[in-house]
Amino acid sequence: MGISRRTALKTMFVGGAAAAGAAVPATTASAAPLAAPPDALGLLYDATLCIGCKTCVVACQDANGLPRDPTGIDYKYDAPVALNAKAKNVIKLYKGENGEQSFMKAQCMHCIDPACVSACMIGALTKGANGIVSYNVDYCVGCRYCEIACPFNVPKFEWAKNTPQIVKCELCRQRLAENKEPACTEVCPRHAVIFGKREELLLEAKRRIAAEPDKYQPKVYGETEAGGTQCLYISHVPFDKLGLPTLDDRPAPELARSIQHTVYKGFIAPVALYGALGLVMLRNRRKDEKPEARS
Numbered sequence: 001m002g003i004s005r006r007t008a009l010k011t012m013f014v015g016g017a018a019a020a021g022a023a024v025p026a027t028t029a030s031a032a033p034l035a036a037p038p039d040a041l042g043l044l045y046d047a048t049l050c051i052g053c054k055t056c057v058v059a060c061q062d063a064n065g066l067p068r069d070p071t072g073i074d075y076k077y078d079a080p081v082a083l084n085a086k087a088k089n090v091i092k093l094y095k096g097e098n099g100e101q102s103f104m105k106a107q108c109m110h111c112i113d114p115a116c117v118s119a120c121m122i123g124a125l126t127k128g129a130n131g132i133v134s135y136n137v138d139y140c141v142g143c144r145y146c147e148i149a150c151p152f153n154v155p156k157f158e159w160a161k162n163t164p165q166i167v168k169c170e171l172c173r174q175r176l177a178e179n180k181e182p183a184c185t186e187v188c189p190r191h192a193v194i195f196g197k198r199e200e201l202l203l204e205a206k207r208r209i210a211a212e213p214d215k216y217q218p219k220v221y222g223e224t225e226a227g228g229t230q231c232l233y234i235s236h237v238p239f240d241k242l243g244l245p246t247l248d249d250r251p252a253p254e255l256a257r258s259i260q261h262t263v264y265k266g267f268i269a270p271v272a273l274y275g276a277l278g279l280v281m282l283r284n285r286r287k288d289e290k291p292e293a294r295s
Helices: 005-023 055-063 115-119 145-149 183-187 198-211 253-262 265-289
Strands: 041-046 090-095 101-106 125-127 133-135 193-197 231-234
Touching: 041 198, 055 090, 055 183, 115 125, 115 145, 115 253, 183 193, 193 198, 198 231
Parallel strands: 041 231
Antiparallel strands: 041 193, 090 101, 125 133
């Protein structure tokens, strides 16, 4: 006895649904948040000390072979006003309604759990043992997923070049290999930005806040934001006024991982899709197999 198409389709649907159900784990364990490496390196920027001289911007360009980039209408000293394909580090000016002002240093935050690394499908962006997020142009395919994924809007694409790359701060890793500190921290005349181990920088930031609580905002930006960053900030004005995004403690890649470990685990989504298609085909087939009314 042969098997009808209806029976076959029904079997496919039921079997697909059963397979999907079997693939669903009894419990879904969420991945533990990543911790900073023991020797994680980073920066501490103190907005109360920065005078906006932009020496760090020029030093960064020189150390990384970047051209001068006088863009925008408020630029000074041939310095850019925002991160771009020619600038891995910039100084911005915040002006308040009551006359207060502050400078803001922008560069890659070197997240403990970086969204750019999670989004890079090839592995062109990696996080090293010291926590620095590095870029390998030999692996990059130019998808620019890292640009979209970064909650701090840091990676920039070289649109004007025939062989474009992603441009972002790598904490002058070429200088670190020579036992030198990043160019920006080496030249800062006020030590508004300092380099060191994240753990020690965090302690120093909290020490300054505790010593002068009326001078600083009562928190260290980057301690927990987006799962924590290796570049930390202390300021006398609210951090959102400096252009730093208001983020919770959840790392940006965590949502993507939760989807991968639940919806797509065991190919649940593809099996469920084929099961749904089988149901549609079955319903359509039933309509086609109905006997025509005789006059």
